[in-house]
Amino acid sequence: xxxxxxxxxxxxxxxxxxxxxxxGRWNAQAVVITTVLxxxxxxxxxxxxxxxxxxxxxxxxxxxxxxxxxxxxxxxxYVSAWADASFSRYALNSILITVxxxxxxxxxxxxxxxxxxxxxxxxxxxxxxxxxxxxxxxFMLAILPMFYLMDWLRLIDSPLSLILIYSANGIPFSVFVLxxxxxxxxxxxxxxxxxxxxxxxxxxxxxxxxxxxxxVATVVVFRFVPIWNDFLMPLVMLRSRDNYTLGVGLxxxxxxxxxxxxxxxxxxxxxxxxxxxxxxLATRQIIQGLTAGIGK
Amino acid sequence: xxxxxxxxxxxxxxPAIVVALFILPAFALFAAVLLYPMAxxxxxxxxxxxxxxxxxxxxxxxxxxxxxxxxxxxxxxxxAFLHNIAIFAGTLVLQNSAGLFLAVQLxxxxxxxxxxxxxxxxxxxxxxxxxxxxxxxxxSPTFGPVNAALDALGLDSLAVSWLGEPATALPVLILVxxxxxxxxxxxxxxxxxxxxxxxxxxxxxxxxxxxxxRFRHVTLPLLTPVIGTVSILTFIGAMExxxxxxxxxxxxxSPAGATDVLSVLFFRVSFQSGASNxxxxxxxxxxxxxxxxxGGALLGRRVIxxxxxxxx
Numbered sequence: 034x035x036x037x038x039x040x041x042x043x044x045x046x047x048x049x050x051x052x053x054x055x056x057g058r059w060n061a062q063a064v065v066i067t068t069v070l071x072x073x074x075x076x077x078x079x080x081x082x083x084x085x086x087x088x089x090x091x092x093x094x095x096x097x098x099x100x101x102x103x104x105x106x107x108x109x110x111y112v113s114a115w116a117d118a119s120f121s122r123y124a125l126n127s128i129l130i131t132v133x134x135x136x137x138x139x140x141x142x143x144x145x146x147x148x149x150x151x152x153x154x155x156x157x158x159x160x161x162x163x164x165x166x167x168x169x170x171x172f173m174l175a176i177l178p179m180f181y182l183m184d185w186l187r188l189i190d191s192p193l194s195l196i197l198i199y200s201a202n203g204i205p206f207s208v209f210v211l212x213x214x215x216x217x218x219x220x221x222x223x224x225x226x227x228x229x230x231x232x233x234x235x236x237x238x239x240x241x242x243x244x245x246x247x248x249v250a251t252v253v254v255f256r257f258v259p260i261w262n263d264f265l266m267p268l269v270m271l272r273s274r275d276n277y278t279l280g281v282g283l284x285x286x287x288x289x290x291x292x293x294x295x296x297x298x299x300x301x302x303x304x305x306x307x308x309x310x311x312x313x314l315a316t317r318q319i320i321q322g323l324t325a326g327i328g329k
Numbered sequence: 330x331x332x333x334x335x336x337x338x339x340x341x342x343x344p345a346i347v348v349a350l351f352i353l354p355a356f357a358l359f360a361a362v363l364l365y366p367m368a369x370x371x372x373x374x375x376x377x378x379x380x381x382x383x384x385x386x387x388x389x390x391x392x393x394x395x396x397x398x399x400x401x402x403x404x405x406x407x408x409a410f411l412h413n414i415a416i417f418a419g420t421l422v423l424q425n426s427a428g429l430f431l432a433v434q435l436x437x438x439x440x441x442x443x444x445x446x447x448x449x450x451x452x453x454x455x456x457x458x459x460x461x462x463x464x465x466x467x468x469s470p471t472f473g474p475v476n477a478a479l480d481a482l483g484l485d486s487l488a489v490s491w492l493g494e495p496a497t498a499l500p501v502l503i504l505v506x507x508x509x510x511x512x513x514x515x516x517x518x519x520x521x522x523x524x525x526x527x528x529x530x531x532x533x534x535x536x537x538x539x540x541x542x543r544f545r546h547v548t549l550p551l552l553t554p555v556i557g558t559v560s561i562l563t564f565i566g567a568m569e570x571x572x573x574x575x576x577x578x579x580x581x582x583s584p585a586g587a588t589d590v591l592s593v594l595f596f597r598v599s600f601q602s603g604a605s606n607x608x609x610x611x612x613x614x615x616x617x618x619x620x621x622x623x624g625g626a627l628l629g630r631r632v633i634x635x636x637x638x639x640x641x
Contacts, residue, residue, distance in 0.1 A: 066434050069434070070431070070434060070435065070438075070445055073431060073449070074445055074448040074449065076508070077448050077449050077451060077452055077508070077512070078448055078451065080452075080463060080464070080467055080508075081451060081452070081455070081463075083467065083474060084463050087466075095472055096471075096472050099472055099473065099474045099476075099477030099478075100474060100477070101474065137358075140354075141354040141355040141358060142355055144350075144351035144352070144354070144355070145351060145352045145354070145355035145356065147351060148343070148348055148351035148352050149352070151341055152341050152342060152343045152348060153341075153342055154342070154343075154345070154348050160352070160356070163364075164355075164359065167359060167363055167364070170363065170367055171565075171569060171618070171619050171622060172569070173569055173592060173595060173615050173618055173619065174367065174370045174371075174615045174616065174618075174619045175363065175366050175367050175370060176599070176615070177370065177373065177599055177608060177611060177612060177615065178365075178366030178367070178369045178370045178373065179362070179366045180599075181381075181382050181608075182362070182365070182366055184381075184382075197358070197362050198362060200358060200362075201358045201359050201361070201362035201363040202362075202363060204355050204358065204359045204363075205359070208355065220341075223341060233343050233347050233351075234347075237351075258454060261456070262455075262456035262457065262458070264456070264457070264458045264571075264572045264575070265571050265572065265592075265596070268596075269596075269600060280456065280458050283458060283459070283462065284458070284576075287462055294466060294469075294472060297462070297466060298466065301459050301462060301463055304456060304458075304459050305455055305456065305459050308454055308455065308456070312451070312454055316447055319450075319454070320443075320446060320447070320450065320516065323450070323513065323516055323517070324516055324517055324519075324520035
């Protein structure tokens with residue numbers, strides 16, 4: 034209902050003008066469509082809401098009443114997941130691996146992208162093409178060779194194996210985004226910085242990098258999500274529980290706590306929370322990033 | 330082109346050593362951890378191995394022959410493959426009917442559409458593992474709210490063990506996968522709709538075209554490129570899908586292999602079979618999957634291009 038009002042109020046914005054022109058005929062249809070849109074929004078959100086609400090209920094409440102209404106909210110599920118089931122350890126590992134991987138791939142991609150975008154040298158186009166080919170590589174094909182490479186480096190069951198893989202895997206995308214941003218910057222900035230006595234390194238660090246900060250934000254957000262959510266690589270590379278990430282920890286947890294439904298919901302929330310926070314902080318960047326290159 | 334010439338005077342040169350210092354860290358990491366394993370991967374499938382990476386001999390295409398002739402691959406590979414295809418087909422149909430409908434209706438809404446876009450995209454950002462486990466709990470026959478709701482609506486007969494029955498497990502997998510993914514097509518279709526100049530629709534109205542005809546002859550042709558791109562991404566995602574089926578059915582694709590897909594089969598052969606030549610056979614499987622995805626994506630692009638030419 035509020036939505037219908039909203040639409041009419043905002044109609045001068047333009048998009049709803051045709052609907053307004055023939056309001057009489059379209060009203061019934063508009064109500065039906067608005068209802069459908071809200072229903073589907075509920076289908077999207079209610080499962081996630083149920084997950085959050087059930088994590089504050091007890092096992093007994095969930096078993097006796099299927100509706101996720103927390104009449105008597107409790108934090109005990111979080112205590113049992115976080116402390117007893119070592120989610121604190123898993124979360125720490127996930128944070129360590131995700132943050133270092135994103136930091137390393139961004140840190141090495143920035144100078145490479147700058148050189149590819151701003152300098153002329155032999156083999157530049159071929160090199161850029163090689164980096165871009167990494168965007169097309171199907172991960173499945175690389176898993177076994179990567180596993181044996183890490184085995185050879187004695188890095189199986191070490192977070193370092195995942196950090197290396199994710200860092201390398203992030204380079205094509207990061208270089209791709211950063212090159213296009215560096216190319217858009219006007220050359221006068223560099224010239225002025227050189228006249229002020231800068232060298233290649235100081236100009237890059239003090240002048241150019243700060244200018245591509247929005248692109249760095251895009252790269253960080255869009256590498257963070259898939260690394261945080263990845264499950265197959267940790268499943269293959271990690272062996273001991275102390276090194277588990279949240280994903281692998283969650284599978285163990287679902288085996289061991291399968292009769293403690295309430296704690297399972299808390300485990301799911303802990304695994305998802307950092308992403309929800311990121312989504313709330315960076316909604317605009319995420320939506321814009323996902324639709325980059327299409328219209329608008 | 331124009332930009333290159335405009336900036337030509339300002340494009341810098343740097344001494345080779347400086348160029349190397351800027352590029353080398355990224356290149357070394359990329360080459361050692363990604364490029365080198367990738368290059369060796371295709372070769373793995375042409376050799377016989379013993380207990381991990383001990384090379385026995387070059388055996389041409391024997392590993393591929395094994396996949397098509399020997400138990401359990403000869404039964405499991407086609408089954409898993411058909412499941413991948415079913416996931417792709419189901420997703421394709423739903424995102425280009427329901428997804429397109431949602432995108433078109435949202436586009437008419439005006440600025441409030443942002444709110445819906447965010448709500449529809451939320452599941453897309455949640456880990457597929459969490460999504461899988463969450464739906465396992467929600468669909469539980471003992472305490473799940475889904476069956477409780479069906480009971481409340483008087484549909485007790487529908488309140489089955491959704492993920493426990495082979496007949497329903499795959500359809501549920503497809504629907505949950507669509508539930509998670511569809512926000513992405515809706516978002517992209519919305520962006521493409523926003524890029525269509527309103528004058529085009531106005532002109533068609535003046536010419537007397539009704540709503541459906543305008544959609545069919547003005548909007549839809551202009552959406553073809555984005556529908557094509559999304560379809561190819563859907564194809565790749567459906568063929569490589571691992572985490573969601575694993576969350577539902579584990580490494581064996583339970584119940585009774587109903588949620589088994591190629592990536593899960595690959596994982597089983599590579600890391601759980603204990604077979605001596607696991608490396609050779611699973612590399613052959615990965616190579617086949619890679620070639621199929623590559624071929625499918627290239628074919629898809631040709632179809633889309635032909636379609637675009639026909640419509641424009």
